[in-house]
Amino acid sequence: MSDASINGAATQTQEAEFGDYFALLKPRVMSLVVFTALVGLLAAPVSVHPFVGFCAILFIAVGGGASGALNMWWDADIDAVMKRTARRPIPAGKVTGDEALAIGLALSGFSVVFLGLASNWFAAGLLAFTIFFYVVIYTMWLKRWTPQNIVIGGAAGAFPPMIGWAVATGGVSIESVLMFCLTFMWTPPHFWALALFMRKDYDNADVPMLTVTHGRRVTRVHILAYTVLLAVLAIGAGFTSIGGPVYLAVALVLNALFLKGAWDIFRRDEDMSEEDNFLVERKFFKLSLLYLFAHFGAILIEAGLDRIGGLA
Amino acid sequence: MSFGREHELHKRRFGRNLGLGLVLVAFIAIIFGLTVVKVTRGDYDPAIAGGQVSNGN
Numbered sequence: 001m002s003d004a005s006i007n008g009a010a011t012q013t014q015e016a017e018f019g020d021y022f023a024l025l026k027p028r029v030m031s032l033v034v035f036t037a038l039v040g041l042l043a044a045p046v047s048v049h050p051f052v053g054f055c056a057i058l059f060i061a062v063g064g065g066a067s068g069a070l071n072m073w074w075d076a077d078i079d080a081v082m083k084r085t086a087r088r089p090i091p092a093g094k095v096t097g098d099e100a101l102a103i104g105l106a107l108s109g110f111s112v113v114f115l116g117l118a119s120n121w122f123a124a125g126l127l128a129f130t131i132f133f134y135v136v137i138y139t140m141w142l143k144r145w146t147p148q149n150i151v152i153g154g155a156a157g158a159f160p161p162m163i164g165w166a167v168a169t170g171g172v173s174i175e176s177v178l179m180f181c182l183t184f185m186w187t188p189p190h191f192w193a194l195a196l197f198m199r200k201d202y203d204n205a206d207v208p209m210l211t212v213t214h215g216r217r218v219t220r221v222h223i224l225a226y227t228v229l230l231a232v233l234a235i236g237a238g239f240t241s242i243g244g245p246v247y248l249a250v251a252l253v254l255n256a257l258f259l260k261g262a263w264d265i266f267r268r269d270e271d272m273s274e275e276d277n278f279l280v281e282r283k284f285f286k287l288s289l290l291y292l293f294a295h296f297g298a299i300l301i302e303a304g305l306d307r308i309g310g311l312a
Numbered sequence: 313m314s315f316g317r318e319h320e321l322h323k324r325r326f327g328r329n330l331g332l333g334l335v336l337v338a339f340i341a342i343i344f345g346l347t348v349v350k351v352t353r354g355d356y357d358p359a360i361a362g363g364q365v366s367n368g369n
Contacts, residue, residue, distance in 0.1 A: 017324050018331030051349050055342055118346055 020094040024072055024103060025065025032292070033064035033160045039296040040164025040179055043242060043303040048119075048168050055118045056167040060160060063111035063127045067134040067156070069104035073097050074139050078205040084198055104135075115167075123166040130159040144206075147213040154187030155180075161296070175242045182237065182295060185230040189223045189262065190288040196220070196265070197278035197285070220266050223284075227262035231255040234295060242299050244306075250298040254291050261287055 037060045041053055048056070072079065072090055080091035089095040108131050116124030138153030146152075158180045165176035195202055195211045196219060202209040210219045234255055238248035261284035268280060350356060 015321060015324050016328070018328045021328075022331075049349055049353065051345050055346055058342070 014094060016089065016094045016099075020089045021099075021103065023089050024069040024095060024100050025062075025107075026068030026071075027065075029068060029157075030061050030064050032157070034061045035293065036179070036183060036296050037061075037160035037164035039300045039303075040161030040166075040176060041168055042164075043161075043175065043179075043299050044165045044168035046168045052118055053167070056115060056123070057164070059111045059115040059118060060127060060163050060167075062107050063115070063131055064160065066104050066107035066111055067131045069100050069107065070131075070135040071139045073100040073104055074135070075143075076100075078144075078207060081205045082198075082201040084201055115163075119167040120170045122170050123163050126159060126163045126166050130156055130163065133159070144208065147208050147210045149208065150191045150210075151188050154184050154191075157187060158183035175240065178233075178237050178240060178242055179296075179299065181233055182230075183292065185226065185233055186288065186292055188226045189230065189258075190285065190292075192219050192223050192226075193265065193281050193285040193288065196273070196281045216270060220268070224262045224266040227258055231259055242302065244302040246301045246305070247295075247298040250294050254287075254294055257287060258284075258291055 034057055038057055041048060041057065072088055075085075076090040076097050079085035079088050085091065090097055090100055108128075112124050112128045112131070115127050134153070134156035138149065138156050142149040142153050161179035161183070162172060162176045165179070166172065192210060195209045196216060199211075202212050206212075210222060234251050235248070237243050238251050243251075261280070264280045265284055273281060
């Protein structure tokens with residue numbers, strides 16, 4: 001971290017609005033956290049009181065938001081350099097680094113303690129570990145050190161369904177690990193596609209993304225390789241207890257589309273991508289968002305069908 | 313010194329105060345709701361708690 005971020009990257013130029021503090025929590029990432037944690041909670045074989053479930057998801061979301069604020073505090077210097085992140089509250093001068101740090105720490109403690117009180121301390125411990133993993137292991141250590149940053153750091157984003165499952169059951173099981181693996185394997189192709197079309201951003205910020213350290217050709221090969229592994233895992237999960245006919249149908253269609261996208265990316269070179277302004281890479285990135293939401297949506301539907309079948 | 317005219321800064325501060333106020337109200341509602349759910353479910357039933365103590369002894 002440079003001195004700039006220590007000193008609050010960011011000299012505050014205007015008084016912040018409430019929305020600026022909310023933006024520190026990365027609301028879009030939070031929506032993914034909320035959805036996958038909710039699926040983990042509802043897919044579990046143990047039912048939870050609706051209000052306790054609502055509070056648990058809220059505290060998991062706040063924990064995810066807190067880690068986002070701490071990430072913005074630490075990365076304020078590189079956020080200011082990258083076009084994609086330059087308008088975040090700290091580089092934009094709306095919130096100081098110290099404020100983000102205080103909000104991040106306070107909300108981390110709050111979310112873990114209240115998740116423990118509302119549900120159980122195993123789930124709270126898992127949330128605490130997730131925050132630690134995202135902030136310390138990914139943001140402070142891996143992100144600026146290794147091109148595998150996205151691969152290992154992706155674990156942080158994969159924990160929420162496990163936390164949701166732990167809220168209901170108080171533990172871990174093969175089903176929750178499968179949901180973890182799905183998000184974990186999905187993260188690298190998702191972010192590497194983004195790195196391909198946000199070309200200069202990571203170069204300028206000196207972040208060792210695969211595109212910077214090993215070149216764009218290697219990145220394309222990696223996207224294809226991880227997509228193949230992801231497809232095997234995603235379709236294989238359809239034959240376990242979280243799967244079923246609906247999940248399998250969704251997985252077959254989406255993995256076929258995802259594999260086709262990865263193959264197209266693999267076949268292209270930089271000239272072809274420049275010509276259409278990275279159209280294929282952008283489409284693949286958009287498809288990756290639908291991919292994850294649809295898979296978790298299908299797991300949710302299967303869980304609902306199981307409950308209906310159990311009642312009948 | 314007069315504060316009669318509303319400045320853009322006042323709007324910002326009002327929005328921030330209102331947002332924080334709503335967050336605090338929501339927090340109180342959540343704690344109240346959780347307490348009601350936990351107590352009515354018997355999580356803190358003195359009879360159960362007493363039973364656990366006597367079993368422990």
